[in-house]
Amino acid sequence: MHNTLNRFQSVFGFFTTVAFVLGCFIAATDFYAERAPSGTLKVSNLQVVKGRPHYYSSVQEEYAIIKFSLDADLSHLFTWNTKQVFVYVTAEWPAPKSGVNATNEAVIWDSIITNPSADHLKNIGPATMKKLKKSAQGKTIAPDRGILSLRNQRPKYQITHPSRKIADTENVKLKLHYNVQPWFGLLTWNQNQDIGFWKAIKGGVSAPFSLPSIKKKN
Amino acid sequence: MAEELLDQVRDLVDGVIDFDGQRRAEVFATLLLAVSGLLAFNVGYTKQDILLALYIGGAGTLLTFLVVVPPWPFYNRNPVKWLPAGSRAASTG
Amino acid sequence: MLSMLQKPRQAAAQVLNFALILSSAFMMWKGLSVISDSPSPIVVVLSGSMEPAFQRGDLLFLWNRNLLQDTSVGEVVVYNVKDKDIPIVHRVVRKYGEGEDAKLLTKGDNNPSDDTELYARGQDYLVRKDIIGSVVGYIPFVGYVTILLSEHPWLKTVMLGVMGLFAILQRE
Numbered sequence: 001m002h003n004t005l006n007r008f009q010s011v012f013g014f015f016t017t018v019a020f021v022l023g024c025f026i027a028a029t030d031f032y033a034e035r036a037p038s039g040t041l042k043v044s045n046l047q048v049v050k051g052r053p054h055y056y057s058s059v060q061e062e063y064a065i066i067k068f069s070l071d072a073d074l075s076h077l078f079t080w081n082t083k084q085v086f087v088y089v090t091a092e093w094p095a096p097k098s099g100v101n102a103t104n105e106a107v108i109w110d111s112i113i114t115n116p117s118a119d120h121l122k123n124i125g126p127a128t129m130k131k132l133k134k135s136a137q138g139k140t141i142a143p144d145r146g147i148l149s150l151r152n153q154r155p156k157y158q159i160t161h162p163s164r165k166i167a168d169t170e171n172v173k174l175k176l177h178y179n180v181q182p183w184f185g186l187l188t189w190n191q192n193q194d195i196g197f198w199k200a201i202k203g204g205v206s207a208p209f210s211l212p213s214i215k216k217k218n
Numbered sequence: 219m220a221e222e223l224l225d226q227v228r229d230l231v232d233g234v235i236d237f238d239g240q241r242r243a244e245v246f247a248t249l250l251l252a253v254s255g256l257l258a259f260n261v262g263y264t265k266q267d268i269l270l271a272l273y274i275g276g277a278g279t280l281l282t283f284l285v286v287v288p289p290w291p292f293y294n295r296n297p298v299k300w301l302p303a304g305s306r307a308a309s310t311g
Numbered sequence: 312m313l314s315m316l317q318k319p320r321q322a323a324a325q326v327l328n329f330a331l332i333l334s335s336a337f338m339m340w341k342g343l344s345v346i347s348d349s350p351s352p353i354v355v356v357l358s359g360s361m362e363p364a365f366q367r368g369d370l371l372f373l374w375n376r377n378l379l380q381d382t383s384v385g386e387v388v389v390y391n392v393k394d395k396d397i398p399i400v401h402r403v404v405r406k407y408g409e410g411e412d413a414k415l416l417t418k419g420d421n422n423p424s425d426d427t428e429l430y431a432r433g434q435d436y437l438v439r440k441d442i443i444g445s446v447v448g449y450i451p452f453v454g455y456v457t458i459l460l461s462e463h464p465w466l467k468t469v470m471l472g473v474m475g476l477f478a479i480l481q482r483e
Contacts, residue, residue: 002234002235002240003232003233003234004232004233004287004288004289005477007233007243007247007286007287008283008287010244010247011247011251011282011283011286011287014247014248014251015251015279015282018251018252018254018255018275018279019255019275021255022255022258022259022271022275023450025259026259026262026263026268026271029263053427079266080262080263080266080267080268080271081268083363083364084363084364086364086385086402086420088384088385090384090385095408102407102408102409102413103406103409104406104407104408105383105384105405105406105407106384106404106405106406106416107384107385107404107405110404110420112363112364112420114363117267117268117269118363121362121363121366122362122363123362123363123421140265140266140267140268140269140270141266141267157404159405161407162407162414162435162436177384177385179385179387181364181449182449183268183451184449184450184451185448185449186447186448186449187387187446187447187448187449189385189386
């Protein structure tokens with residue numbers, strides 16, 4: 001500490017240690033915050049159409065358009081350390097061939113819900129940004145953004161299968177998932193069992209359904 | 219001439235403080251940084267505001283740098299009493 | 312600093328000290344690589360394709376072992392396009408099948424469409440082998456220094472200059 005440079009290095013070194021320990025403490029508080037998410041999923045409309053993957057492809061594929069309704073309560077996921085919650089609905093179905101324990105899973109819809117502390121990072125236009133920031137009403141965390149209510153929601157993605165056929169698939173289920181992105185620490189997803197203060201999603205799975213055949217044009 | 223200028227710059231960069239000052243500087247650094255870390259965490263957690271925690275931690279660190287790094291005069295209250303050069307009382311060897 | 316040449320033993324000791332620090336850092340990096348089974352266990356985010364989750368300069372911790380379950384839909388993975396050395400950090404959106412041969416499709420959160428166009432010609436899906444790790448942890452901002460240094464190489468010269476200046480101006 002006999003030298004200005006020495007003192008600067010020493011303070012900076014200790015600062016990085018304190019910053020890292022502080023970050024670990026912040027990440028640890030997440031494990032003590034209770035999580036009890038819940039959701040209900042219902043299919044509202046089903047359709048299978050033929051289409052091409054790109055305008056220049058010669059092959060045709062079958063695409064499934066699954067419209068759904070969702071009611072979810074993900075408010076517990078928004079703590080001070082939450083940067084954003086990535087919510088996504090997947091369609092899951094077992095492989096038709098017996099023997100192999102194979103499942104197919106594809107995302108049909110997703111949404112990014114930011115905490116007010118991360119609003120400025122979202123890539124939306126200035127008018128929408130203003131509306132988003134105002135909706136937080138000066139609060140630092142926004143659990144009410146975690147309450148979702150969608151009716152007859154059009155899916156973002158039309159799904160297919162590598163075999164290019166998806167019509168008449170049976171035992172398809174819609175499942176609700178989430179991925180919590182923290183400001184510091186571990187990324188977490190929805191879990192299948194209760195771990196400590198965190199509970200698995202209550203509900204969050206739709207009743208099984210079958211995809212229809214391709215609509216024949218008259 | 220160049221040697222004198224270099225010496226002056228060296229003095230500036232060195233920022234010598236006495237031994238007692240060094241000990242006190244180290245204590246200040248540890249205390250101030252630890253306290254700002256704890257304060258940042260507690261205030262941020264109570265108010266559930268991570269940006270606030272960041273600002274408090276940052277402000278505390280800046281304060282620590284200002285207090286500890288420059289050679290303030292209160293670090294030099296017990297200057298080392300060097301013996302005059304070439305004095306007979308210097309030890310052998 | 313010129314006195315270094317007059318004291319070879321002290322100079323050698325300093326060089327060895329420096330080498331010790333460098334090799335310890337290298338050992339820790341490689342050790343982490345072995346534990347996580349990933350060639351690059353810590354990566355810096357370079358593009359904005361995963362915004363607002365990840366910004367340029369964020370640090371990501373990767374894990375490449377499937378201890379509890381397969382790499383599944385929703386995970387954020389880092390993969391290399393075949394024969395190219397560009398690592399891409401995107402989210403898995405589709406998975407067909409199980410195990411090593413499962414077909415995976417990825418997409419950046421901030422991209423309107425999936426990664427089919429980024430894959431090699433004739434490749435429509437990724438397999439588990441293409442993935443070099445799954446993101447498990449995250450630290451914001453700290454990697455931005457590496458981006459600055461690689462995009463503005465003159466900064467490296469400035470840094471070395473400043474360090475050299477301090478070395479000369481210091482008293483023994």
